[in-house]
Amino acid sequence: MARNKFDVDEELESPFNLEHLKRSFKYIGKHKFKMILALSMSLISVILSLLVVKVTEYAIDNSIENKDIKELVFLSIVCALLIILSVVLATIRSKIMVRVGQDIVYDIRTDLFEHLQRLPFQYYDDRPHGKILVRVVHYVNSVSDTLSNGIINFVLEIFNIIFIAIFMFTTDVKLTFVVLAGIPLILLVIFILKPMQRKAWQNFNNKSANINAYAQESIDGTKITQSFVREEENAKIYDRLSQDYRKAYMHSIKISNLIWYSVDITSVLVVALMYLVGIAWTTPAVSFGVLFAMGSYAWRFWQPILNLANLYNSLINTISYLERIFETMDEPVTVDNIEGATELENVKGEVEFENVTFAYEEGINILENVNLKVKAGESIALVGPTGAGKSTVVNLISRFYNVNEGRVLIDGQDISKVTLHSLRSQMGIMLQDSFIFSGTILDNIKYGKLDATQEEIEKACKTVRASEFIENMKKGYKTVVTERGSGLSAGQKQLISFARTLLSDPKILILDEATSSIDAKTEKLLQEGLNELLKGRTSFIIAHRLSTIKNCDRILYISDKGISECGSHEELMAMKGKYYKLYTSQLEKQ
Numbered sequence: 001m002a003r004n005k006f007d008v009d010e011e012l013e014s015p016f017n018l019e020h021l022k023r024s025f026k027y028i029g030k031h032k033f034k035m036i037l038a039l040s041m042s043l044i045s046v047i048l049s050l051l052v053v054k055v056t057e058y059a060i061d062n063s064i065e066n067k068d069i070k071e072l073v074f075l076s077i078v079c080a081l082l083i084i085l086s087v088v089l090a091t092i093r094s095k096i097m098v099r100v101g102q103d104i105v106y107d108i109r110t111d112l113f114e115h116l117q118r119l120p121f122q123y124y125d126d127r128p129h130g131k132i133l134v135r136v137v138h139y140v141n142s143v144s145d146t147l148s149n150g151i152i153n154f155v156l157e158i159f160n161i162i163f164i165a166i167f168m169f170t171t172d173v174k175l176t177f178v179v180l181a182g183i184p185l186i187l188l189v190i191f192i193l194k195p196m197q198r199k200a201w202q203n204f205n206n207k208s209a210n211i212n213a214y215a216q217e218s219i220d221g222t223k224i225t226q227s228f229v230r231e232e233e234n235a236k237i238y239d240r241l242s243q244d245y246r247k248a249y250m251h252s253i254k255i256s257n258l259i260w261y262s263v264d265i266t267s268v269l270v271v272a273l274m275y276l277v278g279i280a281w282t283t284p285a286v287s288f289g290v291l292f293a294m295g296s297y298a299w300r301f302w303q304p305i306l307n308l309a310n311l312y313n314s315l316i317n318t319i320s321y322l323e324r325i326f327e328t329m330d331e332p333v334t335v336d337n338i339e340g341a342t343e344l345e346n347v348k349g350e351v352e353f354e355n356v357t358f359a360y361e362e363g364i365n366i367l368e369n370v371n372l373k374v375k376a377g378e379s380i381a382l383v384g385p386t387g388a389g390k391s392t393v394v395n396l397i398s399r400f401y402n403v404n405e406g407r408v409l410i411d412g413q414d415i416s417k418v419t420l421h422s423l424r425s426q427m428g429i430m431l432q433d434s435f436i437f438s439g440t441i442l443d444n445i446k447y448g449k450l451d452a453t454q455e456e457i458e459k460a461c462k463t464v465r466a467s468e469f470i471e472n473m474k475k476g477y478k479t480v481v482t483e484r485g486s487g488l489s490a491g492q493k494q495l496i497s498f499a500r501t502l503l504s505d506p507k508i509l510i511l512d513e514a515t516s517s518i519d520a521k522t523e524k525l526l527q528e529g530l531n532e533l534l535k536g537r538t539s540f541i542i543a544h545r546l547s548t549i550k551n552c553d554r555i556l557y558i559s560d561k562g563i564s565e566c567g568s569h570e571e572l573m574a575m576k577g578k579y580y581k582l583y584t585s586q587l588e589k590q
Contacts, residue, residue, distance in 0.1 A: 020322040021315075027107050028147055031100045035152055038100070041093040042156045048086040050167050052079050053296045057171065061289030101148035109140045112329060120335040121400050122360070129216060134209045135328055139321040142205075146311075146318040154311050157304040164304070168297045172290050175274050179298045182270035186302065189262040190309045197255045198316055204248040205317070211241045259306070267302045271295055335402055337419050344418040347426045347507040348411050349376035349538030351397060356406035358392060366392050368561040369406070374554075376411075379539045381549035383582065384558035390542045393558065394510045397540065398429055410508070428506030434497040436488065441470055442477040444496055448504045460503040466495035509539040546583050555579060 028035070055075055063072040113136060124132075168176040218225065218234055225234055274294060278286040286294075353372040359365045366389045374380055382390040395401055396408055399415050407414050415423055436444055445461070446452050457477070461467040469492055473479045481488060488496070501509070543549045550569045557565035557572070557579045565577050572579040 020319050020326060023326060024143070024147055024322055027104050028151065030107070031103060031148075034096050034100050035148070038093045038096045039152050039155060041089040041096075042152065043159055045086045045089040045093065046156070046160055046163060048082045048089070050163055050297075050300075052082050052086075053293050054167065054171075055079050055082070056296075057289040057293035059289075060292055061287045097149050097152065101144045104147050105140055105144040108143070108325065109136060112136055112140065112325060115329050115331070115333070118333045118336065119331055120333070121395070122334070123331060125360070129213075129220075131209055131213045132328075133216060134212050135324055138205075138208065138212070139325055143318045143321050143325070146314045150311055150314055150318070153307065154315075157308050157311070160304040161301070164297050164301050168294065168301070171293050171297065172278070172286060175278055175286065175290075175294045178274045178277050179270055179294070179301060181273075182266050182302075183305070185266050186263060186305055189259065189266070190306075193255060193259050193262070194309055194312070197252070197259065200248070200252040200255050202317060202320065204245075204252045207241070207245040207248040211238075211245050214238060214241055259309075263302055263306050267299060271298045274298055335399060335420070338417060341417055341419045342413075344410065344413060344415075344422040344426065349378075349507050350374065350409075350411050351508070351538060351540075352409040352412075353393075353396075354407045354409065356396065356408060357404050358389075358396060358401065359404055360401075365404075365561055367396075370562050372556070372563060374538060376538055377536050378554065379534055379541065379552040381541045381543065381552040381555040382558055383543070383546060383549070383555060383579065384564075388558045389561070390558050391512055393556075394429075394512055394540050394542065397508070398427055398510065399423060425504075426507045428501040428504050428509045430497055430501045430509075430511045434490070434493040436481055436493050436496060438482055440478050440480055441473075441496060444481070445477075445499045445503060447500055452503055456503060457499070460499045461495075464495055464498040464502060466492075466499045469495070507537060509534065509537050511539065511541045511543075513542055513544060546586055557582075 055078055059072055059075045059079075062068070063075055116132070116136070165176070165180075168179060214237065218238070225231060275291060278291050278294070351372075351374040353370050356367055356370040357365055358367045370393075382393060384390055392401075396403055397410075397415075399408070399420065402416065407416070409415065410418075410423070437447065442457065445457055449456075454477075458467060461470060470477060470479070539552075541549055541552060549555060553568065554566060555569060555572055556563050557577075559578060565572055565575065565579050567575070573583065
């Protein structure tokens with residue numbers, strides 16, 4: 001079976017590149033004072049918890065042995081206060097770092113999303129949207145804890161090891177060396193298993209990304225799936241991806257458990273050996289208080305070592321995630337304002353193509369040396385075979401793509417030298433895909449003009465003949481629709497999109513198969529409104545049904561990488577060329 005894009009693992013096996021970590025410091029640096037405060041609280045909390053053991057040792061060897069009840073009560077109160085203070089500091093530190101971590105997530109995700117909003121259409125043309133979503137959500141979540149708590153914990157664990165070692169040496173030097181004797185064995189286990197653990201979790205993250213990407217694609221394509229009765233086949237693909245996900249997770253857990261078991265077994269053996277040395281092999285035998293304290297310190301000593309190993313793995317994975325995040329942020333915004341771009345003001349609507357050549361893929365031109373001049377207020381229809389470049393022409397006018405050669409001008413100004421906002425804000429663009437956002441019908445119509453009045457909205461809807469079906473709904477304009485307009489017919493969605501486009505009062509109107517989902521009766525009514533609306537506006541209309549564009553000032557037949565024929569409907573019919581054949585063939589099918 002051919003592998004799909006969602007079924008290909010992302011390469012996360014990158015070398016340890018500190019540049020990615022350094023680059024992330026701009027997000028960490030905003031919160032450095034909070035992080036220093038949290039680290040200070042953590043260090044104090046650790047010292048207080050270690051002092052509890054020291055006080056307990058003294059109580060066992062002195063207060064209890066001397067039956068000094070008052071001193072024992074006092075020491076108990078001291079221990080309780082130390083524990084309470086330690087817990088309070090740890091809790092405050094945890095709250096600070098949760099906020100810092102979420103602030104870092106917010107900053108990274110905001111920057112990433114804003115960049116994605118600016119990337120050209122071409123970026124999304126050949127990437128599974130599910131895998132883009134994984135970077136915005138999963139990868140950002142994965143790096144946040146390491147960038148906040150991870151850095152603090154790394155420093156904290158180093159101090160933990162130092163503090164615990166100091167407290168052990170001040171308690172009993174000989175027994176401390178017995179505890180330290182287990183370090184080589186632990187390090188050997190970590191050295192062998194940690195690379196395996198890292199690779200296993202990276203594989204799991206890949207499988208997680210794959211299943212997310214396929215689930216997103218499947219949800220978007222549910223109607224097509226059911227139309228072609230692909231449920232069983234899709235279920236098999238999803239089952240395979242789920243099995244891969246499950247196997248990767250179970251393998252990762254097995255390796256992680258091996259490390260934990262190894263550390264637990266080693267710590268138990270070392271503590272048992274320490275007790276044996278303290279009781280049987282030391283003359284005189286050490287006191288019970290010392291044994292208790294050393295046992296407590298010994299149990300605590302191994303945890304920071306294991307945590308450091310886990311932090312190292314997290315750091316490696318974080319860097320690989322950061323690489324993917326920054327890779328997306330570094331994706332060039334090829335369609336952007338150039339330095340010194342000017343505002344395109346008071347557009348009249350004159351459009352001109354000067355020797356325009358364009359290709360989506362290098363070496364495969366869609367358009368070559370196209371020349372066209374459109375007067376302000378002129379209506380232009382584009383017809384021709386599928387894939388000839390009709391939508392490409394209108395996409396270039398909107399500057400969704402940059403031309404490879406030549407220029408596109410509006411009112412004599414090169415559109416590559418004007419700001420995108422000033423260009424697109426004066427255009428009304430109605431694409432073939434009538435995308436409806438979650439929210440009310442009113443929200444969708446106001447999408448491009450948030451300050452529109454109710455009167456303006458109703459006028460636009462009446463013009464495109466959308467008001468009738470909207471007002472017949474129970475809540476009218478406040479009717480809630482779900483993502484992609486579930487519950488609305490294809491024609492209703494197009495009429496809402498039409499109203500949204502027309503509400504912005506564009507100087508240049510682009511209609512790309514805008515009436516393809518509207519029935520003949522509605523289209524006739526819509527055409528009446530459009531004829532009124534098109535007056536005084538430059539318009540470019542791509543329509544499958546040629547009967548709808550007969551009244552356009554000029555019709556362009558796009559084929560062979562350019563404009564093959566140009567003229568009015570009557571002129572082109574008289575030529576008996578490509579347009580004539582296309583038009584007559586449609587008549588024959590009716």
